[in-house]
Amino acid sequence: MSPNPTPVALVTGASRGIGRCIAQKLAARGMRVALHYRGNRAAAEETLRSLAGEGHALFAADLGETEAPASLYEAVMAQYGRLDVLVNNAGIFEMHPIAEVDYAQWQDAWQRTLALNLFAPAHLTFLAARQMAARGDGRVINISSRGAFGGQVTTSAYSASKAALNSMGHSFAAAYGPAQVLVFTIAPSWVDTDMAAPHIHGPRHDEVRKKIPLGRVNTAEEVAATAAWLALDAPATMTGCVIDMNGAVLMRP
Numbered sequence: 001m002s003p004n005p006t007p008v009a010l011v012t013g014a015s016r017g018i019g020r021c022i023a024q025k026l027a028a029r030g031m032r033v034a035l036h037y038r039g040n041r042a043a044a045e046e047t048l049r050s051l052a053g054e055g056h057a058l059f060a061a062d063l064g065e066t067e068a069p070a071s072l073y074e075a076v077m078a079q080y081g082r083l084d085v086l087v088n089n090a091g092i093f094e095m096h097p098i099a100e101v102d103y104a105q106w107q108d109a110w111q112r113t114l115a116l117n118l119f120a121p122a123h124l125t126f127l128a129a130r131q132m133a134a135r136g137d138g139r140v141i142n143i144s145s146r147g148a149f150g151g152q153v154t155t156s157a158y159s160a161s162k163a164a165l166n167s168m169g170h171s172f173a174a175a176y177g178p179a180q181v182l183v184f185t186i187a188p189s190w191v192d193t194d195m196a197a198p199h200i201h202g203p204r205h206d207e208v209r210k211k212i213p214l215g216r217v218n219t220a221e222e223v224a225a226t227a228a229w230l231a232l233d234a235p236a237t238m239t240g241c242v243i244d245m246n247g248a249v250l251m252r253p
Contacts, residue, residue: 006055008080009231010034010072012063012124013090015043017193018143020050021224022087027051029232034076034083036090038062063090063120064112073127082135085231086128088121088165089143093195097154110157117161122168125183129172133179140181141227142169146189146246162187166242173240182239184230189246190217214247 009026013019015037023033024047032055037044044058057079061072076083096109125140132138147155148162166185173183190200190208200208200217209215223245230238244252 004032004055004080006030006032007084008032008034008076008082009085009087010036010059010076010083010124010128011087011089012036012072012120013038014047015040016047017195018191018220018223018227019087019089020047021220022089022227023047023056024050024052025224025228026085026087026231027053027056029228031085032056032080034059034080036061036063036072038090064115066115069120069123070127073124077131083128083131084138086124086138086140087143087227087231088124088140089227090120091117091143091161093155093158095154096157098156099153113157113161114164117158118164118168121165125168125172129176129181129183132181133176136180138181139231140169140172140183141230142166142183142185143223143227144169144185144187144242146187146244146250148187149250149252169242170240177239180236182234182236184234184238184240185242186223186226186230187242187244187246188218188223189249191220191223192217193220212247212249216247218245218247 009031011019011023014023014035023035027033034057035044035047036059048056059072059075061068094109142165144165145162147159148166152159169183169185
């Protein structure tokens with residue numbers, strides 16, 4: 001266990017896309033970053049090489065497995081002895097049209113999606129928040145989605161998982177506000193990443209953009225900058241909030 005007082009951030013799904021950008025921004029602000037990845041070690045190592053500063057490390061885990069969140073948390077604590085910021089970014093977006101899939105496909109899609117998009121963040125937050133509360137300081141940032149605010153006929157499990165993630169964030173913010181553990185959620189619409197590329201750069205790209213009053217999708221840099229601000233600079237009174245980043249597609253009351 002390291003006695004180093006430099007703050008530590010755990011970023012899940014950090015091998016590429018939004019997670020990589022968040023890790024880069026937190027490292028540039030002086031944090032040590034625990035980079036979680038599932039299986040693409042080469043991409044994770046590329047992220048690691050791109051980080052400013054020292055003290056960063058890679059942690060492999062399939063967060064869809066029941067025991068993986070606890071094992072990941074324990075591995076990070078064993079290496080660093082502390083966790084100041086948790087970014088729940090890892091997730092999957094899987095098509096399963098309600099009227100087209102059979103029951104076995106339906107079950108598989110829901111089980112995989114909820115395990116990674118909801119259960120893993122819930123379990124990591126449960127563990128991290130207790131450690132943060134004992135110290136009287138810490139922040140959790142959840143990466144949700146605009147899809148949380150409306151049912152999707154082709155990705156219903158994804159929408160449900162993100163809606164539940166928003167609610168989970170509220171619950172933890174309320175539970176740990178007295179201990180100064182802050183919880184924030186970001187709900188972006190489409191983000192220009194590898195995962196979204198088939199949709200925003202494929203045959204439907206004009207259709208996707210026409211639905212966005214701003215005329216374009218988010219960049220990973222924009223979402224990452226927001227996450228880093230929440231992790232390091234946002235006022236404590238914002239705890240429990242859900243920040244929309246959707247180019248005015250959805251205006252919530």
